[in-house]
Structures are given as C-alpha cells and as structure tokens.
Amino acid sequence: MTDLTGGNVEQASIHTSEGARQRLAKRYRGESVFKWLGRSAIGVSVAFLLLLLSTVVFQGIPAFTFNFVSLPFELTEEKLGLDNSETSLRRANFDAVVRDGIRDQFPTVTGRSEKRALSGILSSGASVYLRQQVLDNPALVGSDDTRLEVPISDFADLYLKGQITSDYRIQGQGALRVDRTDNGLRLIADEPVFADALARAKEALRDQAASLRAQQSGLQLSLNKTRGDIKALQERIPAETNANVKNRLEAELERYQSDITVLEARIKQIEEQTKKIDSRVANPGLGEDLTGEMMSVLVYIDDAVLKAQKVTNTTANVEEFMPIDADVTNVAADQWYIRVLEVPESNRKFTDQEIVWTDELVERGYVRSGLNTIFFTRGASREPEMAGVLGAAVGSALTLIVTLLLSFPLGVAAAIYLEEFAPKNRWTTLIEVNINNLAAVPSIVFGLLGLAVFLNYFELDRSAPYVGGMVLALMTLPTIIIASRAALRAVPPSIREAALGIGASRLQTVVHHVLPLAMPGILTGTIIGMAQALGETAPLLMIGMVAFVVDIPMGFSDPATVLPVQIFMWADFPEPAFQQRTSAAIMVLLGFLITMNALAVVLRKRFERRW
Amino acid sequence: MQGWFFVIILVLTACALFYIGRSRAVATVGGDPTVLHSKPGFHGAFVMICGMVPAVLLFFTWLLFSRYLTSAYVTAQLGADFANLATIEQNALIRNMRSFADRTDLSALSQLEAEAVEHYRAFVGRAALILQIVIGVLVVAGGWFAMRAIHQELRARQFVEKTVMSVLIAASGVAILTTLGIVLSLIFESVNFFQKVNFLDFLFGTHWSPQSAFEGVGEEATDRNSEVFGAIPVFAGTLLITAIAILVAAPIGLMSAIYLSDYASPKVRATAKPIMEILAGIPTVVYGFFAALTVAPFFRNTGEAIGISVSSESALAAGLVMGIMIIPFVSSLSDDVINSVPQSLRDGSAGLGATKSETIRRVILPAALPGIVSALMLAISRAIGETMIVVMAAGLSANMTVNPLEAVTTVTVQIVTLLVGDQEFDSAKTLAAFALGLVLFCVTLLLNVIALRVIKKYREQYD
Amino acid sequence: MSVEANLAATAAKAPAANASKVKMSGNGVNVFYGEKQALFDVDLNIYENQVISLIGPSGCGKSTFLRCLNRMNDTIDVCKVTGKIVLDEDDIYDKNIDVVELRARVGMVFQKPNPFPKSIYENVAYGPRIHGMTRTKDELDDLVTSSLRRAGLWEEVKDRLDQPGTGLSGGQQQRLCIARAIATQPEVLLMDEPCSALDPIATAIIEELIDELRANFTIVIVTHSMQQAARVSQKTAFFHLGKLIEEGPTDQIFTNPINKKTQDYITGRIG
Numbered sequence A: 001m002t003d004l005t006g007g008n009v010e011q012a013s014i015h016t017s018e019g020a021r022q023r024l025a026k027r028y029r030g031e032s033v034f035k036w037l038g039r040s041a042i043g044v045s046v047a048f049l050l051l052l053l054s055t056v057v058f059q060g061i062p063a064f065t066f067n068f069v070s071l072p073f074e075l076t077e078e079k080l081g082l083d084n085s086e087t088s089l090r091r092a093n094f095d096a097v098v099r100d101g102i103r104d105q106f107p108t109v110t111g112r113s114e115k116r117a118l119s120g121i122l123s124s125g126a127s128v129y130l131r132q133q134v135l136d137n138p139a140l141v142g143s144d145d146t147r148l149e150v151p152i153s154d155f156a157d158l159y160l161k162g163q164i165t166s167d168y169r170i171q172g173q174g175a176l177r178v179d180r181t182d183n184g185l186r187l188i189a190d191e192p193v194f195a196d197a198l199a200r201a202k203e204a205l206r207d208q209a210a211s212l213r214a215q216q217s218g219l220q221l222s223l224n225k226t227r228g229d230i231k232a233l234q235e236r237i238p239a240e241t242n243a244n245v246k247n248r249l250e251a252e253l254e255r256y257q258s259d260i261t262v263l264e265a266r267i268k269q270i271e272e273q274t275k276k277i278d279s280r281v282a283n284p285g286l287g288e289d290l291t292g293e294m295m296s297v298l299v300y301i302d303d304a305v306l307k308a309q310k311v312t313n314t315t316a317n318v319e320e321f322m323p324i325d326a327d328v329t330n331v332a333a334d335q336w337y338i339r340v341l342e343v344p345e346s347n348r349k350f351t352d353q354e355i356v357w358t359d360e361l362v363e364r365g366y367v368r369s370g371l372n373t374i375f376f377t378r379g380a381s382r383e384p385e386m387a388g389v390l391g392a393a394v395g396s397a398l399t400l401i402v403t404l405l406l407s408f409p410l411g412v413a414a415a416i417y418l419e420e421f422a423p424k425n426r427w428t429t430l431i432e433v434n435i436n437n438l439a440a441v442p443s444i445v446f447g448l449l450g451l452a453v454f455l456n457y458f459e460l461d462r463s464a465p466y467v468g469g470m471v472l473a474l475m476t477l478p479t480i481i482i483a484s485r486a487a488l489r490a491v492p493p494s495i496r497e498a499a500l501g502i503g504a505s506r507l508q509t510v511v512h513h514v515l516p517l518a519m520p521g522i523l524t525g526t527i528i529g530m531a532q533a534l535g536e537t538a539p540l541l542m543i544g545m546v547a548f549v550v551d552i553p554m555g556f557s558d559p560a561t562v563l564p565v566q567i568f569m570w571a572d573f574p575e576p577a578f579q580q581r582t583s584a585a586i587m588v589l590l591g592f593l594i595t596m597n598a599l600a601v602v603l604r605k606r607f608e609r610r611w
Numbered sequence B: 001m002q003g004w005f006f007v008i009i010l011v012l013t014a015c016a017l018f019y020i021g022r023s024r025a026v027a028t029v030g031g032d033p034t035v036l037h038s039k040p041g042f043h044g045a046f047v048m049i050c051g052m053v054p055a056v057l058l059f060f061t062w063l064l065f066s067r068y069l070t071s072a073y074v075t076a077q078l079g080a081d082f083a084n085l086a087t088i089e090q091n092a093l094i095r096n097m098r099s100f101a102d103r104t105d106l107s108a109l110s111q112l113e114a115e116a117v118e119h120y121r122a123f124v125g126r127a128a129l130i131l132q133i134v135i136g137v138l139v140v141a142g143g144w145f146a147m148r149a150i151h152q153e154l155r156a157r158q159f160v161e162k163t164v165m166s167v168l169i170a171a172s173g174v175a176i177l178t179t180l181g182i183v184l185s186l187i188f189e190s191v192n193f194f195q196k197v198n199f200l201d202f203l204f205g206t207h208w209s210p211q212s213a214f215e216g217v218g219e220e221a222t223d224r225n226s227e228v229f230g231a232i233p234v235f236a237g238t239l240l241i242t243a244i245a246i247l248v249a250a251p252i253g254l255m256s257a258i259y260l261s262d263y264a265s266p267k268v269r270a271t272a273k274p275i276m277e278i279l280a281g282i283p284t285v286v287y288g289f290f291a292a293l294t295v296a297p298f299f300r301n302t303g304e305a306i307g308i309s310v311s312s313e314s315a316l317a318a319g320l321v322m323g324i325m326i327i328p329f330v331s332s333l334s335d336d337v338i339n340s341v342p343q344s345l346r347d348g349s350a351g352l353g354a355t356k357s358e359t360i361r362r363v364i365l366p367a368a369l370p371g372i373v374s375a376l377m378l379a380i381s382r383a384i385g386e387t388m389i390v391v392m393a394a395g396l397s398a399n400m401t402v403n404p405l406e407a408v409t410t411v412t413v414q415i416v417t418l419l420v421g422d423q424e425f426d427s428a429k430t431l432a433a434f435a436l437g438l439v440l441f442c443v444t445l446l447l448n449v450i451a452l453r454v455i456k457k458y459r460e461q462y463d
Numbered sequence C: 001m002s003v004e005a006n007l008a009a010t011a012a013k014a015p016a017a018n019a020s021k022v023k024m025s026g027n028g029v030n031v032f033y034g035e036k037q038a039l040f041d042v043d044l045n046i047y048e049n050q051v052i053s054l055i056g057p058s059g060c061g062k063s064t065f066l067r068c069l070n071r072m073n074d075t076i077d078v079c080k081v082t083g084k085i086v087l088d089e090d091d092i093y094d095k096n097i098d099v100v101e102l103r104a105r106v107g108m109v110f111q112k113p114n115p116f117p118k119s120i121y122e123n124v125a126y127g128p129r130i131h132g133m134t135r136t137k138d139e140l141d142d143l144v145t146s147s148l149r150r151a152g153l154w155e156e157v158k159d160r161l162d163q164p165g166t167g168l169s170g171g172q173q174q175r176l177c178i179a180r181a182i183a184t185q186p187e188v189l190l191m192d193e194p195c196s197a198l199d200p201i202a203t204a205i206i207e208e209l210i211d212e213l214r215a216n217f218t219i220v221i222v223t224h225s226m227q228q229a230a231r232v233s234q235k236t237a238f239f240h241l242g243k244l245i246e247e248g249p250t251d252q253i254f255t256n257p258i259n260k261k262t263q264d265y266i267t268g269r270i271g
C-alpha cells in the first residue's frame, strides 16, 4: 500500500519518468515514420498514374494532327486510263497521277532513285486517298490542275512536327563565292564559317580512333591468349602417344596458327587506320568529309539549297539539293545562311534531301496541318499515316453490343433467381461458389474456352465480333450477377412484404417493385462490367480477333478487331509514327472508359437511395 | 439481312399469338375480364409461350449444331475422296466450301470443292425448308392447343410465372455451364496433349522449346516431344515475375490501405480513392504498352549506364508494372479486411495508451492477418493469370533463372504465343497451350477457393 | 356493378352475418423458426365482420400468428407451420391453394408503414391493377378515391396524388398503406401494430377507420395498447410465450379474465 501511495515523487508514475518520456518520443518518431510510409505508398500510386498518363498523352497528342499536301493533280481521262465501263474509275491508275503530281513540282529531279525518293514524301496511301475523293466527286475527272489533298508520308509528318531533328541557323558572314569546278560546286567564304562543322568532323574522327584503339586492344588480348594456347599445344603434342588424339591436336594447332595470322593482319590494319586518322586529326588545315554520322550542313542561297560534303574552315564542296542559278558567282552576306541539322542523317529515316523537298512544299503553301481525320475514319493499315482507329472502335462497339445483349439479361435473371427465389440448398450454394470463383478465373482461360468450344466445337467464325461478344459475356457475367445481387439485397424487405401483403405474386413483387428500385445499382454494375469487357484483350487474342482488318466491320460476323487488340498490335510496330498512334489509340480507349465510368458514377450519385 | 427478317417475323408472330390469346380470353367470359382468374394479358402470354417457345428452342438447337451437321453431311457425301485428304486439306476444303456457298462463280475451286459446295447447298436448302415447316407446325399446333385450353378458371398467370421462373433458373445455370465448359474443354484438350507428351515430363521437365516440337505420332514422337515440353522453366518464370509483382504490390497496397483507413483526412481519402480506382480501371494492355516501351527501356539504359547487362525484356520491368497494376486490388481488399476489425479492439488498444501505429501493428494487423493473407493470395492468383503485361513486356524464351534482370517467360505468354495465329488444332504445340491453361486454371482456382474460405471464416469471426 | 355499389353490398350483408359465422380458424397451429418453436398448438376462431385483437408481451408470437393467416411466413425460409388454418372451409396451407389469391383475400397492413416508392395514386392502384379488378381507368380512379376516402386520407392528398407516397408523414403513410390494402377488397384484413409509429391523433383516426371497416371486413389487429384493444375490438386473444392463453369477448377479457397470466398482463405485471 505504502509503495503505491506514499512513494517518492519521481517514481510516482512510470509513465512520466525520464525514461518513459524518451521512450514516448521514440514511439512518436515511429508513429511519424509509419505515417510517412503510408503517405509514400499512396504517393507511389499517384506518381505512377501521372507518369503513365503523361507519357501516353505527350506521345499521343501529336498523332491527333496531321499534315496534308494539296497538289494540282492531272485527272484527265487518258492519264487515269479510263474507258467507258462503270468500274473503270475504281481501277484507274491513281498511282501514276500521284507520282507525277509530286514530280511536276520538282522538274529538276531526274535520277531514278531520286525520283522514287521524291514520291516517297507522299504517303503510299495517297493514291487510295485521292481515288476516294474522285469517287466521291466524279466531276473532278477531266480537270488537270485541281488541287487536291493527299496525306504526306509519316516521316515527313514527323519532320514537320519537329520530331526528326533539331536545327539552327548561322547567318552568312562575309561574301560567299561559288566556284564551279569539274567535280562539282565549291563554296568559298571569307570567314571561317565552316570551322564548326570541321571541328565536329575532327572530333568524330578522334572518337573513331579511340574506338579503333579499344578494338585493337581487345584483339591484342585474344592474340595473346591464342599464343598461349599454341604454346601449350606445342608442349603437349610431342608427349601425346595416342595417334588419334595427336592428329586432332595438330589440326587444332594449325587452326590456331591461322587464327594468329588473321588476327595479326587485322591488328596491323587497325593500327594503320588509327595512324591515318590521327594524322588527319592533327592537321587542322586538312579538309574533312561530312559523313552521315555527323551533323548535316546546308547552305541556303536564295532558292537554292546546297549540302556541304567536304569542308575546310572556309570552303565547302557541296551537292545541289535545290539547284542554283548558273550565273550566280558572288553572294553577299545577307543573301545566304547556313542551316545545321543536328541529328546525323544515318540516325534518322528522313534524308536531308527529303527534308529540303518537304521544306520547299511548305514554302509553296502546299502543306496544311489539321485534324488527323484519317486516324478517326479508317481501319488498320501497314502505313502508319493511313492507319486509323475507327475499324477497331466499331469492332469494339459490335462486340460490346453482343456482350451487353447476352450478359445483361442473363446476369440480371440469374441474380433475381439467386437473390429472390432460390431455396437455400446444395445446388444454389454450388452456383454461388461457382460464380464467385468464375469472377476470379484469369481472362485468358475464357479465351481458351471460346477457342475450344465456340471455334473448334461449334465451328463459329474466327475473328467475328459475335464470338468475341459471347466470350466477353461469359467473362462479365459474374461481375453483373454479383453487382445485381448486391443491388437487389439493398432493397428493403418491407417493400416486398407490402406487395406480397396485397396479393402480388412473388414474381410480380420483384418485377414491379424490387427490380425498378435495384435498377440503378444493376446498371452501375453492368456499366462497370462493360468497361472491363471493353478493356479486355487476352481472350480476344485466342479467338482470332488479332486479324489485320483493313475494312471497317459492318456486321456481327465480319472479321474485326477491337481497340485494345489494336493497341497491342500497333505497340509492336517499330515506326515512331505507329508509337504515337498507339498512344493516341490508348487515349481514345481511355476516353471511352472514362465516359463509361463517369456514367456509372452519375447513375450511382443520382439514384442513390438510403433506406 | 436474313437475320433481321427472321427477328421481325418472330416478333410479329409473338405479338399475333399474344393478341389472339388475349382476345380469346376476354371473349370466353363475355367481355368482362374481371371475372377471369388471371388477367387477359396472362392468357395472351400463355398462348404466346405455347406457340413460340418450342419453335424457338428448336431453332437455336439447329443453329448450334448446323455447322457440325452440314460438315458431317458433306464429308459423308464426298466419302473416300474426302477421307483420303490430309487434315489440313480437309479443313481448307470445308472453309472454302463455306465461303463460296453463296457465290455464283465457283471457278476458283477445285473439282472436289465445287462438288462439296453443291452438296452443301443442297443440304442447307433442304434443311432450311424442313426447319421452316417444322417451326411453322410447332407454332400453329402450340398456339392452337393453348387457345383450346383457355377458359375462365385457367391459371394462366401461374403458367406464365412458372415459365419465367424456369428461364431464371436456366440463366443461373449458365454460370455452371461456363465452368463446366472451361473444365471439360481444358481437360479434353489436355488429355489429347498427354497422349503426345508424357505427363510427368511435362510437369517436371526442365527444357521448354515448343517450336522444335515433333509433328508425328507414335513412340518416337512422344519421346521427342517429352523432351521439349518440360514446363518447369515456364513455371519458374511465372513465379519469378509474380514474386516481383507481389513484392511491389503487397507493401504498397497494404500501407495505402492502412493510411487511407486510419490516417487520411476525408479530403485525402476523397482524392486518393478515385485515383486507386482509375489505376484499377486502366486496361492491362495499356500497362503492357507502358512496361514494354517505357519501363523496360529505362531499366536497360540505366543498367547500361552503370555497367550491368539488363535484358530489354527483363522480368523486373514486367513484374514491377504488374505489381503496380495490382496495388489497387490489394489495397481495396485489405481496406475491407482492416475495416471489419471491430472498433472495440482499436478503442481497447488506444485506451491503454498505444499510439495509432502501435495499435495498427500490434492489434489490428494481427487480428486482420488471415484476411490479409487471403487478400494476398487473391493478388497472387491475379498476377499469375495476368496476360497482356507479360505478353508485351516479358520474354518468349524459357530461361531458368532467378535473376530479375534477365528475360523469362510465363504460362500466359506461352499460351498466347502458342495459339495466336495458329489454325491447326491438333498439334502438340497448340494442345500444350491447353495443358498450360489447365495448370493455370487449377492453380488460380485453388488459390481463390482457399482465400475465399479464409475470408469467409474471418468475416464470421467478427460478425 | 360499380365499386361503390360493391362495397355497399358487402356492408349491407354485414349485420345479417351477425357475428356468428367463423371466417377463419386456426387448429393446433405450431410454428417453428428452424429449431426454435414460436407458437404452440394455437386454436383460435376469427368471426366475420368482427375485430379481434391479439395481445401479449413482446416476442410471444402475435406477429407470427398473424403472418400465418395469409402465409406471409412463406417468405421466411426457416419458418415451418404445422396444424390447420381454415379460411371459409378451405385449408390455406393446402397444396392447391394459391398463396397469391389467398393474400388478395387476406390483406395485411404492417407495423412499419411501407409505401412503395411510387406516387400515392400508384400505391393504391397497384393491387386492383395486378388483380385485374377494374375494366376502365374511370373505375380504377373511383376505386382509388373511395379507398383513400375510407382510409381518411383523401382530403389530405387529393391534390397531390401524383407525388411519391414516401413523402407523406408517418401517420399518413400508414393510412396510405391501409388504403392500399382495402383497395384490393380483401375479406380479412390483418393489421400488425398499425399505430405503433403514430401520434395519438393519427391513432384516433385509424381506430375510427377500423371501426368503420368492420362493416365490410373481418379484422385481426395486433396491439400493445390495452386501451386500443378495448376500444376497437369485439374479441381479444392473449398470447404468452407462444401459447394462446385465453380468448374471448373483449369486455370479458379485460374485466373478468379467467387466467391468472392474463390478469397479470392486463394489470401490467408481466410484459
């Protein structure tokens, strides 16, 4: 007793002693660490979501605009090769029209491969696009200078969006002389305007030398090793008694020795190369070639565009990309400038020449940047600029319609039975357990089911939206049943009693009173199930909805693909333009999903009823 | 078009039957419907059901089996000519026959195929005629008998309600049918597979390279195939990626749940919860895209920069992104579990002077442990069955490794690669996908059953 | 025959029946909720055009017995009823009896008002609609109006028939439920503590209503209020622990109970 009441003051409570205070402080630190952990856990999710969305949006936004070229095309009957038959316009040779349309713009381009490169500025789908316009408006036939729009190629489009290379300009300093020699044009400047380019070229050479040295030392290592091996073999062979083994070893030795000669030769060669390069680096007056691995240097004089091939500090041997007038010899400082394209030509899929041509088209006012209508109105294509999401979106819509028509009535009916009528017995317990487990079966298993049963056993159509819809319906059924049951359960029993009490049958009670009250909840669940189905990919891969479908599906049994599968397929294409379209398609898909979920939220909020 | 026409006819007939039944009922009682036992509408529905249901059932049965029946008929007609063809050619013939059935120009077809088309048309034409007649007879007979049955005391409502009830019961049976379909098709195809490959070699073999499968029959084929269908590396890869995913998702998901349920202000909760929901609602193909094109290259480049070789299809990238995908799943399950720990336990602990985190760590988590464990089991089953992320970001070749920086493959990846684009259905390769599917199904099912049972027990404990 | 006339005809019949005819009767009714027995061997006669009150302490089985009378117990899975309950010579638990029809004949008003979340009009019209009791819209309108009138609610709601029934006050809701029940024109009306949620004024209105309704219906009412039982009923039955202890004319039960337990209950010693 005394211990407790009369003890001395410091020991009055073990909870206020110094030790306890310290412990408490420590405990509070632990508390804040714990809280901080929780916060960062949330932070990780938020950060990831932001990262994902921003990646997709930044990559996808550019794909929503596109550059079209409108050129005067010659649509005369003989050019199109028309006869009087009905279908001749369909079969007409629009390829030639497009090809010549662009070539007419650059009459100085003569070489075969140059010409082909020139046509490559336009999309290879340009003729298809042009044909569609003419089919829509046959009155165009006969005109020979109507300007019509066709899509530009994907890389030209990327270039115009500034995604191929960055560049900068150097305004002309001093006069520039144009020297016409037998091996082409040479520009001679008063000032060291090409010094920059030269320095870069030398630097590149230095790098080259360094990598050669690294290569050489690697080779040297293996050379030493081989020498060691040879030595070992030479010691072993005399001691070897077994003739077979001896033969084998000798053959090996021979091989090693030939290896050595090869290696030595190679090392020597590399040494020479290195030496050459070193001496070039050491001599700043020596001109250097500007290769595809370096920046590109373009000289603009009036309309002419010249590309530097070999430079010294003040001179440049150039190639004519846009021809220069034959009588130009001296150019004043304000008449010319240099443009540097920083990304080396070999690192991009769009050559300097193509860049110059494209710039020229822009300059002439032929290029229009606008909403990417192709992306919203077309189906799949191997050309990124001709590829659109409409086909996949329609496929998704058709599939979802089937899914909805099957899973909604079935799901609601099953839920009504289980919630309102089913006696509690083994059978209904089995169904219940079964539904809960089905909800957790991996979606790909439903794909296997569809493949084995629908395609293989019942021989239904591959790639058809109705089969996809059936598979997705089976998959979303548990979701809808579970949501519907929850909604039905939320309707208070007093409503049922009231109806039963005045002699409504159980079915009437459900149909007239319970179901209408549960409907908002059921619809919310259904929309969420549909959203899941819309985002689902794996089971559809199994039943062949990965087909490459160019045409927009018009019915439930046309071959089709769906948005997520389209995303999956596009993600595999290496072209950067496809990457952008993939992101854009993801944005479209997410747009649909957000709309659906928002609808569900609104429904829930509006009709939410507290009993 | 024909389909729509059919639907319209169907609806019109149904309406007509309904109308007939209704008027007949009213007529039998001299125009005073209040004396009828059931309302006239029920009589209408009664006649409609009697007339339509048998006919519609027959039609759907036909629809289900018509494809099978037509090919069976045509092959029987073609006889030996057909039987002598290789399986691939047989399939091609049937396919061509179908696609040319409603074209006039058969010049692109071989002699035998053209013959098949003729048989096909003849059979389909005849079958359609018979079907139409039978359906017509069924409708008329059913409707007529129903009409005759109408009288004042007819319990039409009971009849209609019984019918509706059977429809409801049938609807809830669809779930059972689905499971049955899954189980049967997986088992059936797997049995076929295990005739080509030794069961134990599949489960315990360590070499997986289905592309070198041997397409033949007999002893030798079995031996050769048993060597290339050893699924252990595939299972190992699945486990590796799943483990990474769970290592990411479990702590983050659990901590999020704890923070949201015990610490966060209502405002934070109101923003964090929807974000979790968005994360959960993003299609997996988007995660896959992100994993393959952003995360994996990032890891590879980072590795390169610090001198470690990281595969561009590293298990780490796929596992990490998958982990993030299942964070909301873990978090919402844990949230439920944590919230069902009764307040009295929290109060008790707080009353002894415990801090919040002490209460959570010492009281709530231990109490919620069974629930959390089963939540994690569900998460694992989710991760094992997840397909698109790994298809896009994980590898194809079956490496047996525990190094997360290397590429591994998973069960779902193999199923997809083995089946996509393949038209043949009885090769060991495609069948292997079903065997893998069976394993996948069994494992996830087991995890789910156990988890759901544990959760149920756990809930009961606090009810 | 118009509805009004129909009702009037029933009313006219009432005195002739003269309290002698047994409308419903229970014989050896036992009710089990799973293992637990809630009613033990109850025998009770319910006479036509009379009000009978069921009284007894909470949990003694009054509601259970009431729900047996129109088989509302069927909705409870674990509930099992044995014994015989007869309505006009028909055993209502017979296989051939259609429960729906039974419930149309034996209507029920619940302890807690439970209007449908629909308009007032729809609430009342629902029963007649599903039973196909009227031929025209006018007839239905008449029936709704007269039912609301008889439930004493007409004056209060006649201008807002299309507003939701759930928007009424508790007492109005209860009267709406009564209107709904009588619109179906049942023969027997079961009322489970219809006034438990009501203030004295509303209670008085409903008691008056019950007294009126007696002319057309047979009424069984469960109540915890002795005064109410005394005021409205001609017969009273006292339940205790699932057994029917005593029944008889209300006057006799309240003034001169035979059984000791009844005496104790009425004087407030058990309950």
Ligand SMILES: Nc1ncnc2c1ncn2[C@@H]1O[C@H](COP(=O)(O)OP(=O)(O)OP(=O)(O)O)[C@@H](O)[C@H]1O
Pocket: C033, C036, C038, C057, C058, C059, C060, C061, C062, C063, C064, C065, C076, C078
């Ligand atoms: N649905 C049910 N399941 C199990 N037991 C029940 C159920 N309904 C009632 N009981 C039990 O049956 C017995 C009688 O209940 P009942 O509702 O008939 O009592 P009551 O006399 O109406 O009481 P109160 O005056 O409180 O309404 C009670 O012991 C009750 O616990």
Ligand SMILES: [Mg+2]
Pocket: C062, C063, C064, C192
């Ligand atoms: Mg009661």
